[in-house]
Amino acid sequence: MRIVMIGSGYVGLVSGACFADFGHDVVCVDKDEAKIAKLRAGGIPIYEPGLDQLVARNVAAGRLSFTTELAAPVAEADVVFIGVGTPSRRGDGHADLSYVYAAAREIGAALKGFTVVVTKSTVPVGTGDEVERIIAEVNPGAEFAVASNPEFLREGAAIEDFKRPDRIVVGIEDERARAPMEEVYRPLFLNRSPVLFTGRRTSELIKYAANAFLAMKITFINEIADLCEKVGADVKDVSRGIGLDNRIGSKFLHAGPGYGGSCFPKDTLALVKTAQDYEAPVRLIETTVAVNDTRKRAMARKVIAALGGDVRGKSIALLGLTFKPNTDDMRDSPSLAIVQVLEDAGATVRAYDPEGMEAARRLMPDIVYTDSAYAAAEGACAVVIVTEWDAFRALDLKRLRRIMIQPVLVDLRNIYQPQAVEAAGFTYCGVGRFSGA
Numbered sequence: 407m408r409i410v411m412i413g414s415g416y417v418g419l420v421s422g423a424c425f426a427d428f429g430h431d432v433v434c435v436d437k438d439e440a441k442i443a444k445l446r447a448g449g450i451p452i453y454e455p456g457l458d459q460l461v462a463r464n465v466a467a468g469r470l471s472f473t474t475e476l477a478a479p480v481a482e483a484d485v486v487f488i489g490v491g492t493p494s495r496r497g498d499g500h501a502d503l504s505y506v507y508a509a510a511r512e513i514g515a516a517l518k519g520f521t522v523v524v525t526k527s528t529v530p531v532g533t534g535d536e537v538e539r540i541i542a543e544v545n546p547g548a549e550f551a552v553a554s555n556p557e558f559l560r561e562g563a564a565i566e567d568f569k570r571p572d573r574i575v576v577g578i579e580d581e582r583a584r585a586p587m588e589e590v591y592r593p594l595f596l597n598r599s600p601v602l603f604t605g606r607r608t609s610e611l612i613k614y615a616a617n618a619f620l621a622m623k624i625t626f627i628n629e630i631a632d633l634c635e636k637v638g639a640d641v642k643d644v645s646r647g648i649g650l651d652n653r654i655g656s657k658f659l660h661a662g663p664g665y666g667g668s669c670f671p672k673d674t675l676a677l678v679k680t681a682q683d684y685e686a687p688v689r690l691i692e693t694t695v696a697v698n699d700t701r702k703r704a705m706a707r708k709v710i711a712a713l714g715g716d717v718r719g720k721s722i723a724l725l726g727l728t729f730k731p732n733t734d735d736m737r738d739s740p741s742l743a744i745v746q747v748l749e750d751a752g753a754t755v756r757a758y759d760p761e762g763m764e765a766a767r768r769l770m771p772d773i774v775y776t777d778s779a780y781a782a783a784e785g786a787c788a789v790v791i792v793t794e795w796d797a798f799r800a801l802d803l804k805r806l807r808r809i810m811i812q813p814v815l816v817d818l819r820n821i822y823q824p825q826a827v828e829a830a831g832f833t834y835c836g837v838g839r840f841s842g843a
């Protein structure tokens with residue numbers, strides 16, 4: 407199959423490279439000239455484990471190429487995917503579809519012969535209808551079908567997720583789209599990944615419902631964690647105790663600083679807005695959004711409380727800035743709110759993140775960036791684990807204690823055993839773990 411991927415970000419680049427690895431001919435398009443120049447020079451504009459080798463292998467095999475100009479590859483394509491961003495629209499929280507619609511117009515103008523146009527971006531219900539209308543308006547003679555194929559990959563494990571998905575969802579309204587979509591995913595059919603063909607609107611809603619459910623699950627355990635702290639229970643054991651029930655499942659039941667990232671915050675909000683527009687409010691999700699919003703700042707207050715209520719003039723080390731490990735993505739990371747509150751309270755923030763510091767510098771120019779966890783902890787009154795990178799799981803506590811002014815460890819990911827940390831002479835403060843104090 408000849409495939410074009412419009413948008414070469416976290417989703418577009420990974421999907422494009424994986425499709426090429428399946429044996430298809432793939433052209434990845436992006437408006438960002440610097441990104442395409444870097445890809446053409448053999449570089450990778452984002453951090454995603456294994457992506458560099460995957461891209462290099464498929465470029466070398468002649469199956470994967472990059473361009474800023476979509477017209478020529480779209481004219482040749484069997485299937486064109488739209489994988490551009492759909493951020494929250496400033497002001498009202500609806501998904502901003504301007505990039506999707508701009509891509510649809512450009513695709514429409516370039517189509518030749520029957521082509522399936524697929525929205526892989528996360529888009530609100532009804533967007534496929536509008537993409538179809540735009541293409542028909544721009545190019546009244548075009549032969550095309552619009553499908554929906556939401557992406558469920560997770561940053562940090564994106565290639566594995568794409569190649570071994572729990573399921574593939576394809577929404578179609580035109581039967582002519584079925585065979586090409588089956589062909590695109592044929593290697594995964596052979597692996598027996600379940601493929602669910604649905605109506606287009608249903609497919610669009612599946613993606614939001616999935617993300618909202620996961621966000622709700624995280625928020626649920628976070629509230630239970632707060633209760634644990636008050637009643638003398640341990641949320642890790644509560645989580646295990648409920649997660650072993652197959653009806654509940656153990657994933658997404660880790661208490662922490664609140665969900666962040668490029669998907670959950672914007673997608674929960676967009677679902678809330680869509681539901682309000684259709685007068686079918688999703689109150690559980692409205693509450694999830696509100697609870698999660700307040701949580702990030704509350705985590706900074708937890709740090710301040712661990713230091714006796716006053717951090718003015720004190721130095722605090724943050725370990726991890728990205729919203730989760732194994733990515734450089736800083737979008738809506740809890741660290742942004744935590745840093746803001748700590749700085750407002752008069753603290754100096756020193757930070758280290760294995761991959762996220764370049765992106766973080768653009769968003770938080772005022773903090774001190776260091777080149778290791780220990781350099782961040784030098785002279786600090788508290789070390790705060792914000793992201794559970796593997797590099798932070800086995801810190802040398804004796805060494806930390808020697809270089810810190812006050813031995814306080816605030817573990818917002820519960821990756822340490824409280825007793826072990828306390829035995830090393832630290833005051834330990836986790837999430838949802840009763841200290842007995």
Ligand code: NAD
Nearest residue numbers: 413414415416417436437438490491492505527528557561
């Ligand atoms: P991203 O910001 O990393 O990438 C989007 C890219 O699209 C950018 O490089 C941008 O320059 C490019 N672009 C925008 N308009 C364009 C146009 N008209 N022509 C060509 N290129 C254009 O975004 P992302 O994280 O890859 O997300 C893309 C979509 O996938 C979003 O809808 C997101 O919700 C969804 N999604 C993301 C993830 C994830 O983990 N990041 C997972 C599942 C779904």
